[in-house]
Amino acid sequence: MNSSTTLFSSIKLGDQTLTNRIVMSPMTRLRADGTIPTELMATYYAQRASAGLIITECTMVSPLSNGYMNVPGIYNQEQVEGWKLVTQAVQDRGGKIFLQLWHSGRVAHPSLINGELPVAPSAIAAPGTLHTPIGKVEMETPRALETSEIPEIVEQFRQGAKNARAAGFDGVELHGAFGYLIDQFLQDVSNQRTDEYGGSIANRARFLLEVVRAVTEVWESDHLGIKLSPSNTFYGMGDRNPRETFSYIIKALNDFNLAYIHLMEASEIDLKNADVIDPVLPVFSPLYQGTIITNGGYNKQKGNEVLAQEQAQLVSYGRPYIANPDLVKRFELDTKLNEPNPKTFYGRGDDENAPVGYTDYPFLATS
Numbered sequence: 001m002n003s004s005t006t007l008f009s010s011i012k013l014g015d016q017t018l019t020n021r022i023v024m025s026p027m028t029r030l031r032a033d034g035t036i037p038t039e040l041m042a043t044y045y046a047q048r049a050s051a052g053l054i055i056t057e058c059t060m061v062s063p064l065s066n067g068y069m070n071v072p073g074i075y076n077q078e079q080v081e082g083w084k085l086v087t088q089a090v091q092d093r094g095g096k097i098f099l100q101l102w103h104s105g106r107v108a109h110p111s112l113i114n115g116e117l118p119v120a121p122s123a124i125a126a127p128g129t130l131h132t133p134i135g136k137v138e139m140e141t142p143r144a145l146e147t148s149e150i151p152e153i154v155e156q157f158r159q160g161a162k163n164a165r166a167a168g169f170d171g172v173e174l175h176g177a178f179g180y181l182i183d184q185f186l187q188d189v190s191n192q193r194t195d196e197y198g199g200s201i202a203n204r205a206r207f208l209l210e211v212v213r214a215v216t217e218v219w220e221s222d223h224l225g226i227k228l229s230p231s232n233t234f235y236g237m238g239d240r241n242p243r244e245t246f247s248y249i250i251k252a253l254n255d256f257n258l259a260y261i262h263l264m265e266a267s268e269i270d271l272k273n274a275d276v277i278d279p280v281l282p283v284f285s286p287l288y289q290g291t292i293i294t295n296g297g298y299n300k301q302k303g304n305e306v307l308a309q310e311q312a313q314l315v316s317y318g319r320p321y322i323a324n325p326d327l328v329k330r331f332e333l334d335t336k337l338n339e340p341n342p343k344t345f346y347g348r349g350d351d352e353n354a355p356v357g358y359t360d361y362p363f364l365a366t367s
């Protein structure tokens with residue numbers, strides 16, 4: 001099938017209209033002031049407000065959900081006030097912005113979370129290192145959550161969505177990808193529980209679906225999206241049968257009338273690491289009845305192609321958005337893109353160099 005839909009076609013997302021189908025993918029940039037969003041962050045997001053939709057960097061739902069230094073939170077009033085600067089700046093420029101709700105689970109370290117042991121579905125360490133206040137350290141074996149502790153974490157997501165709404169966001173996206181807590185529950189490499197949250201696929205999906213239900217109790221479901229990465233291998237992720245696992249999840253999400261599901265393709269590293277599903281979109285797109293954002297390695301041409309084929313309704317761009325605040329304009333004019341500099345992807349909010357590689361990428365000259 002071929003349609004005339006392009007990246008520049010508007011689209012309804014529930015009761016909201018996006019002016020184009022170019023989405024800024026969520027990207028951690030580590031420039032919060034401690035956990036508080038700053039004016040600099042408001043400038044950064046406002047620079048990118050011409051995107052049809054911005055999804056913010058992952059944002060902690062509780063103090064113990066932290067995997068990195070200078071990640072913003074959404075669990076206290078100061079953070080809500082900080083985020084208001086961001087939502088206001090984006091919406092003043094006609095943009096739409098969702099907050100990405102995040103719990104890092106086993107991707108954490110005691111030195112980041114008040115000396116406590118990170119929590120996870122099972123006591124299985126993620127491979128790899130993290131930058132922490134005590135330097136670069138290996139991740140430790142987390143503590144398996146007691147069944148009785150899980151409702152409290154579901155509640156943190158609900159409160160996070162409530163706070164995001166109070167901060168003026170247009171919606172929230174659950175971070176169900178990339179090996180963090182929700183993904184840790186979904187995939188059997190990190191979930192070997194024997195209670196009702198482990199074992200069968202239905203059990204492994206229970207935590208995610210409880211979070212979806214909780215969030216939709218405080219915000220209409222068409223203000224909620226979810227990001228999934230069936231082929232991600234980062235942080236030691238994997239599943240014995242990802243096709244079956246993610247098919248179950250995506251079909252189950254049909255019941256909720258969500259704003260969208262956001263599906264990430266395999267990266268080059270994933271393709272080298274394992275025999276992952278590639279491409280992801282054609283496998284899962286037929287199973288989902290709502291809106292799909294596709295992500296991973298897209299340029300303008302590939303984005304337009306996938307929309308014309310009607311496999312997805314929106315396309316999200318990560319790295320191109322780091323370096324091109326006016327990506328929409330550049331796509332419209334078919335001009336050259338700025339190259340992102342990976343050395344400044346992750347910064348520090350309290351550092352005078354925080355704007356470097358963050359808010360100083362050039363716009364096209366206007367003549």
Ligand SMILES: Cc1cc2nc3c(=O)[nH]c(=O)nc-3n(C[C@H](O)[C@H](O)[C@H](O)COP(=O)(O)O)c2cc1C
Pocket residue numbers: 025026027028029056057058100175177178227264295296297298316317318319320345346
């Ligand atoms: C610096 C950086 C930080 C990222 N942080 C997040 C994040 O916080 N949440 C998330 O879901 N994905 C995160 N990602 C993944 C991107 O959203 C996106 O899925 C990935 O970059 C692939 O898209 P691209 O090929 O257009 O860059 C990050 C990527 C980069 C480069």
